[in-house]
Amino acid sequence: MLRTTLLNSQRLTLASVREKINLLTWQELAFAVAGGIALAGVGQLLGRTFHLAWPVPMSGSIITALPRAFILLVILLRIDRFGALTVAGIAEVSTKLAAGFIGWWPMSLLVPLLAAVTGDLIWWYLRQLPSQKLTLILTGGGLCGARVLLALSFWTLLMRPISQGGEHIALTVGGIVVINVVLGVIAGLLVSKSITNVKSSK
DSSP: OHHHHHHHHHHHHHHHHHHHHTOOOHHHHHHHHHHHHHHHHHIIIIIIHHHHHSOSTTTTHHHHHHHHHHHHHHHHHHOOSTTHHHHHHHHHHHHHHHHTOOSSHIIIIIHHHHHHHHHHHHHHHHTTSSOHHHHHHHHHHHHHHHHHHHHHHHIIIIIOOGGGGOHHHHHHHHHHHHHHHHHHHHHHHHHHHHHHHHHHHO
16 A cells, blocks of 8 residues: 555656656657658658759758658647757657768758757747747748758858859859748648648538
8 A cells, every 4th residue: 555655656746747847758759759750861862862963052951941841840739848859850860870871960960950959949939929820930931941051050161151152152052041941931831721721620
């Protein structure tokens, strides 16, 4: 009897601690990890292939921005907690390491992790908006814009400034950044539309 009481007390204590520090449940962790694995596949199958066809800095993001933002927004809707995207980012990088999908390490390792943390911060700030649709749209644009700007920053600092490649390259990269933001906004619209359709069907 005493042992049962102690076990129940320990379970209640762990549950209260988990609730206070807002830890992800095992189901949420599994969902975030699955999303991170999907992100690694998107980057490898689509992004790298597109970049090989058009070897311009950050060009692969054009083809990956929409599906990547869609996956991230679905994760945020399923797991409305700070740290969900960070878990997905760690899973993405771990998948790349395990599968040998490592190219230039700042782009393959640092950018996904930093973009994931930045995404958590963006969501945590924008989730306070009264409109969920607006939150999804702005978050989608922010997620894509942050990732491509982080990649551009590493490229500029560690490789060479984009401006040294000529005006044509600078304009092209600037256009890629804008396209990323627009695609992120579109992903937000698509996710918000799917939510609206589900609610209306009920």
